[in-house]
Amino acid sequence: MHELSLCHAIAGVVRPHAADREVSVIHVRIGALRQVIPETLTFCWDLVAAQEGFDGARLEIDPVPASVSCASCSVTSDIESRYSTSCPVCGSSEVSVVGGEEFLITSIDVRSASPSAASSSAATTPERA
Numbered sequence: 785m786h787e788l789s790l791c792h793a794i795a796g797v798v799r800p801h802a803a804d805r806e807v808s809v810i811h812v813r814i815g816a817l818r819q820v821i822p823e824t825l826t827f828c829w830d831l832v833a834a835q836e837g838f839d840g841a842r843l844e845i846d847p848v849p850a851s852v853s854c855a856s857c858s859v860t861s862d863i864e865s866r867y868s869t870s871c872p873v874c875g876s877s878e879v880s881v882v883g884g885e886e887f888l889i890t891s892i893d894v895r896s897a898s899p900s901a902a903s904s905s906a907a908t909t910p911e912r913a
């Protein structure tokens with residue numbers, strides 16, 4: 785399953801960034817041309833997260849529409865379907881894909897480690913005579 789390997793890739797990227805902190809949300813930007821089904825990705829993520837020690841981490845998917853740049857009319861437009869890569873403005877098929885191939889982890893939210901409640905006064909306990 786395509787999504788499963790993507791999730792393992794996500795875990796591999798997140799791990800060194802998270803270090804020992806607990807990850808709460810992973811924001812991923814996914815282009816429409818990546819053929820990723822968000823529901824499947826989040827489902828797979830739950831499996832992978834449990835295996836990889838990211839229990840409780842949630843995937844937040846930011847979809848990016850596919851877009852093409854037209855060589856005929858030089859307009860850049862979003863396209864609805866990856867199967868119709870022609871210019872929606874003039875109908876030309878002389879287009880190049882400029883968006884929709886993204887697969888990026890944009891940010892990671894971590895639960896802040898226990899606040900540094902350790903009192904700094906411990907080292908400076910005044911001695912009373």
Ligand SMILES: [Zn+2]
Pocket residue numbers: 854855856857858859871872873874875876
């Ligand atoms: Zn055009």
